[in-house]
């Protein structure tokens with residue numbers, strides 16, 4: 001398949017930058033000062049330094065692209081997609097894990113072209129695994145082609161999720177959905193980094209993922225990874241493109257409707 005030349009360059013640059021950012025994250029592991037920017041919402045100097053590094057590098061490589069990144073830094077403009085190419089960055093996804101020395105946590109980079117994600121890279125730092133995808137080009141894990149699982153029944157399915165930890169207003173609805181899923185499946189995990197949850201659905205380790213309240217930087221790259229792995233990603237009403245939906249359901253495709261049915265108690269929750 002012939003790819004847009006910018007997509008190919010962007011993939012190479014993003015993969016390289018994610019690995020280099022991973023070195024910065026490794027340097028800080030075990031020696032970070034943690035600040036709470038909101039209730040249970042942590043930020044460290046590693047998050048800020050990685051974001052500075054990534055945004056500076058992207059600006060050097062692609063001066064006419066815009067960037068949306070999670071951390072608000074005084075000297076950085078953080079913005080809307082005003083250019084046709086727009087990056088969405090999470091410098092460290094899984095900061096709570098990172099500050100406790102618990103894997104996984106990672107760096108997430110996505111490039112959008114005219115509003116559509118075309119490149120996605122997630123680097124799981126402690127596992128040294130790089131997940132990459134270009135739209136239409138398939139999913140790769142450390143350079144090896146990978147796919148979603150073939151699991152066809154909930155009974156055989158392993159599901160991943162993110163527990164609510166900041167906004168508790170809908171905890172009861174969440175626990176009801178979780179109970180239905182625990183009863184129907186082989187089990188549920190909470191690894192602690194949404195981008196990695198999606199990457200692990202994309203390569204077939206998990207069969208499905210659901211969470212509410214996520215931001216675009218948590219999911220932008222991961223959504224493309226799942227799609228390029230052959231899976232499906234929607235909101236809880238099965239509408240595609242849930243980047244801004246604050247509810248996400250990602251599966252191997254086969255289990256999508258069944259899992260969507262189980263998360264019914266959360267259908268109207270956007271936290």
Ligand code: IPD
Pocket residue numbers: 090092093094095096162163192193194195211213214218
């Ligand atoms: C968080 C992680 C976590 C999810 C949270 C996210 P952060 O990202 O992805 O798994 O449950 O909602 O905010 O804050 O560590 O970048």
Ligand code: CA
Pocket residue numbers: 090092093094194217218
């Ligand atoms: Ca995140």
Ligand code: CA
Pocket residue numbers: 047070090091092093094095
């Ligand atoms: Ca983050």
